Amino acid sequence: MRVAAFWTWVLLGCFMGMGCAQAPLSMLPPQGPGAAGIADLWWVLFWATGIPAVAVILFTLFLFLRRRRPDPDRLVVGDDAFIIGGGILLPAAVIAILLTTSVRTGGEVAHPSREPALTIDVIGHQFWWEVRYPAHQITTANEIHVPAGEPVRLRLASADVIHSFWVPRLHGKIDTVPGKVNTFWIEADRPGAYRGQCAEFCGVQHALMGFWVVASPRASFEAWLADHRRPAAEPATEAARRGRAVFEDAGCSVCHVVQGHTDPTAGQTAGPDFTHLARRRTLGAARLPNDREALAGWIQDPHAFKPGVRMPATALAPGDLHDLLDYLEGLR
Numbered sequence: 668m669r670v671a672a673f674w675t676w677v678l679l680g681c682f683m684g685m686g687c688a689q690a691p692l693s694m695l696p697p698q699g700p701g702a703a704g705i706a707d708l709w710w711v712l713f714w715a716t717g718i719p720a721v722a723v724i725l726f727t728l729f730l731f732l733r734r735r736r737p738d739p740d741r742l743v744v745g746d747d748a749f750i751i752g753g754g755i756l757l758p759a760a761v762i763a764i765l766l767t768t769s770v771r772t773g774g775e776v777a778h779p780s781r782e783p784a785l786t787i788d789v790i791g792h793q794f795w796w797e798v799r800y801p802a803h804q805i806t807t808a809n810e811i812h813v814p815a816g817e818p819v820r821l822r823l824a825s826a827d828v829i830h831s832f833w834v835p836r837l838h839g840k841i842d843t844v845p846g847k848v849n850t851f852w853i854e855a856d857r858p859g860a861y862r863g864q865c866a867e868f869c870g871v872q873h874a875l876m877g878f879w880v881v882a883s884p885r886a887s888f889e890a891w892l893a894d895h896r897r898p899a900a901e902p903a904t905e906a907a908r909r910g911r912a913v914f915e916d917a918g919c920s921v922c923h924v925v926q927g928h929t930d931p932t933a934g935q936t937a938g939p940d941f942t943h944l945a946r947r948r949t950l951g952a953a954r955l956p957n958d959r960e961a962l963a964g965w966i967q968d969p970h971a972f973k974p975g976v977r978m979p980a981t982a983l984a985p986g987d988l989h990d991l992l993d994y995l996e997g998l999r
């Protein structure tokens with residue numbers, strides 16, 4: 668029975684360890700200089716606390732197995748050297764190592780190795796991320812495109828409550844606080860897609876407030892910028908043209924901006940910008956893949972995918988829905 672329990676724990680530990688190394692939200696295979704510093708610190712903490720913990724457990728076991736009947740004539744209270752060494756010096760040394768390495772790492776990862784050339788504004792909303800490129804007049808959502816191998820400055824703010832921005836493979840967490848702008852940076856060593864997540868409980872759909880950081884070589888990043896600076900494409904078909912009217916009539920444009928199509932003076936910030944919606948990989952802050960089926964399901968009942976989401980369900984006639992989908996899929 669005990670043997671079975673032991674091996675169950677060992678196996679469970681292995682599975683959890685494997686999960687850590689592969690899950691997209693794991694910080695253990697770091698893929699940027701910020702995360703690398705944090706991962707190094709993680710290993711120092713692991714060994715500096717793991718070795719003493721195992722030693723204490725083994726020592727307790729040893730004493731337990733060697734226990735004898737107490738001899739009332741020989742009540743030994745303790746060995747002074749053992750108490751001073753094991754009870755004061757060893758813990759003091761371990762704590763000193765933990766303190767100095769964590770303070771040093773904190774200083775090292777606070778700033779990038781060189782001045783970032785690009786600044787991106789990230790605004791946390793319940794329950795999605797607004798992303799702005801102030802120098803390029805680009806607004807998008809839940810997807811942050813960056814050049815690989817370059818530090819990028821982030822300015823983080825919140826539209827409502829406290830959220831926390833976290834891309835575990837690239838760097839640590841930083842809160843977005845209402846009324847305050849926090850400056851941070853990220854850098855990806857190599858091109859790739861890195862999963863991010865809100866890391867501060869912010870309401871019912873906190874757990875589904877995800878995003879992606881997409882790092883590409885400088886040239887492809889420049890192409891992305893150029894594409895996204897353009898206003899929305901004109902509807903290419905008759906159905907898409909009707910869909911544009913549905914978008915207005917159904918009230919979508921009250922919360923969603925389509926640059927060049929919706930009223931530029933309305934100042935909507937309640938929902939994600941749709942100027943290039945069809946190019947994003949996900950819908951609903953990394954909740955669904957961005958395809959026609961998911962789009963149709965989401966529009967008719969977003970609460971089925973994110974209960975409590977800040978968007979109303981919209982009942983549309985099948986023809987109107989079809990036209991609206993054609994319009995949205997044309998926003999490339």
Ligand SMILES: [Cu+2]
Nearest residue numbers: 830865869876
């Ligand atoms: Cu949140």
